[in-house]
Amino acid sequence: MKVLHTSDWHLGQSFMGKSRQDEHKAFLKWLMQTIEQEKINTLIVAGDIFDTTTPPNYALELYYNFLTKVSSFCKNIIITAGNHDSVATLKAPKQLLRALNVHVITSGDEEEDEIIAIYDEKKLCGIVCAVPFLRDYVVRKSLSAQTMDDKESALSLGIKEHYKSAYKRAKELSKDVPIIATGHLTTLGAKTSESEREIYIGGTLDIDSNFFKDFDYVALGHLHINQRVGCESVRYSGSPIPLSFSESNSQKKVNIVEFSGLDAKVKELDIPLFRKLLVIRGETASVINELENVTDKESWIEVHIKDENPFNANESIRARAKELELTLLAVKIDREQASLNATTFNAISLDELNPLEVFGKRVELESLEDQELTKELLKNFKVVMSEVEAL
Numbered sequence: 217m218k219v220l221h222t223s224d225w226h227l228g229q230s231f232m233g234k235s236r237q238d239e240h241k242a243f244l245k246w247l248m249q250t251i252e253q254e255k256i257n258t259l260i261v262a263g264d265i266f267d268t269t270t271p272p273n274y275a276l277e278l279y280y281n282f283l284t285k286v287s288s289f290c291k292n293i294i295i296t297a298g299n300h301d302s303v304a305t306l307k308a309p310k311q312l313l314r315a316l317n318v319h320v321i322t323s324g325d326e327e328e329d330e331i332i333a334i335y336d337e338k339k340l341c342g343i344v345c346a347v348p349f350l351r352d353y354v355v356r357k358s359l360s361a362q363t364m365d366d367k368e369s370a371l372s373l374g375i376k377e378h379y380k381s382a383y384k385r386a387k388e389l390s391k392d393v394p395i396i397a398t399g400h401l402t403t404l405g406a407k408t409s410e411s412e413r414e415i416y417i418g419g420t421l422d423i424d425s426n427f428f429k430d431f432d433y434v435a436l437g438h439l440h441i442n443q444r445v446g447c448e449s450v451r452y453s454g455s456p457i458p459l460s461f462s463e464s465n466s467q468k469k470v471n472i473v474e475f476s477g478l479d480a481k482v483k484e485l486d487i488p489l490f491r492k493l494l495v496i497r498g499e500t501a502s503v504i505n506e507l508e509n510v511t512d513k514e515s516w517i518e519v520h521i522k523d524e525n526p527f528n529a530n531e532s533i534r535a536r537a538k539e540l541e542l543t544l545l546a547v548k549i550d551r552e553q554a555s556l557n558a559t560t561f562n563a564i565s566l567d568e569l570n571p572l573e574v575f576g577k578r579v580e581l582e583s584l585e586d587q588e589l590t591k592e593l594l595k596n597f598k599v600v601m602s603e604v605e606a607l
């Protein structure tokens with residue numbers, strides 16, 4: 217059994233108003249060639265296939281065209297839903313895709329069989345416990361009266377039970393072949409980037425790599441940086457393209473996993489970079505100097521400025537970038553400097569803020585005296601935001 221593990225494609229992402237269509241197209245073409253060349257017989261995509269619950273048509277087209285072509289030479293394709301995916305969107309073509317050897321697991325509820333047997337020439341060679349992003353309603357019910365802390369531990373507990381039961385069912389099928397688990401979650405001690413959305417409100421799961429030690433390989437999604445967690449066989453593949461400027465320096469990879477007996481040997485394979493994201497930091501003069509030296513005009517650029525007068529700096533940097541025909545997507549005030557001047561900090565543009573911060577600024581205008589009320593408003597806004605995102 218030879219497995220290729222990838223995740224977090226985020227097809228259809230609109231990045232500060234820019235489409236990622238060309239990059240995704242190039243990635244899927246590369247992936248298809250890699251699967252063929254490496255003679256992969258099991259492809260695992262561990263969640264966040266699409267960026268939003270209502271992906272644009274071109275993203276759906278990329279997805280279906282890819283699956284149609286790959287299924288002619290890769291006999292087992294396993295797609296699990298992430299927190300960005302709509303269960304309904306992924307589920308709709310489930311039966312149809314089954315005819316192409318594509319297994320789609322969307323919610324992991326009792327109606328979905330997450331245990332997938334992998335055959336090679338009619339011989340059982342592995343089992344995948346295809347666990348998607350586990351939504352609240354699947355892992356815990358009627359916990360509304362409990363406190364946040366209890367909710368969190370109940371959630372961690374529920375998720376752990378879900379994996380234990382999947383492992384048990386896999387082991388009942390065979391004791392001699394490798395058992396792989398998939399997951400879409402944050403494990404303790406893993407590296408995060410700016411583009412992963414918090415999955416569970418205020419929740420940090422009490423799940424570390426040690427919990428997964430029974431599985432022979434764990435194919436994780438959700439975090440966008442390729443990494444091992446704790447041991448060799450528990451890994452995130454990371455996203456195939458940088459999804460935020462904070463990922464601009466991390467080499468994007470897929471993991472190729474080969475087994476000798478139950479032992480997983482993992483090779484990290486570099487994905488070619490199809491478009492550079494560039495972060496330029498410094499004082500106005502040095503930023504402008506660096507902009508003048510950018511040779512790859514296709515790059516997308518974010519600037520962090522250190523300047524006494526950020527408003528003027530913002531204007532002159534944007535004007536120079538325009539003359540140079542560069543794509544400057546955001547100008548921000550250097551974070552260190554921003555926090556130093558916290559009391560006088562004014563955002564120079566919306567680039568600076570996320571929706572929660574915008575709401576925070578709006579609440580500030582009300583000059584509320586009741587601190588608790590302010591806290592409560594922000595918390596509720598966070599809950600509403602996550603519910604909207606989960607639609």
Ligand SMILES: [Mn+2]
Pocket residue numbers: 224264298300412438439
């Ligand atoms: Mn993701």
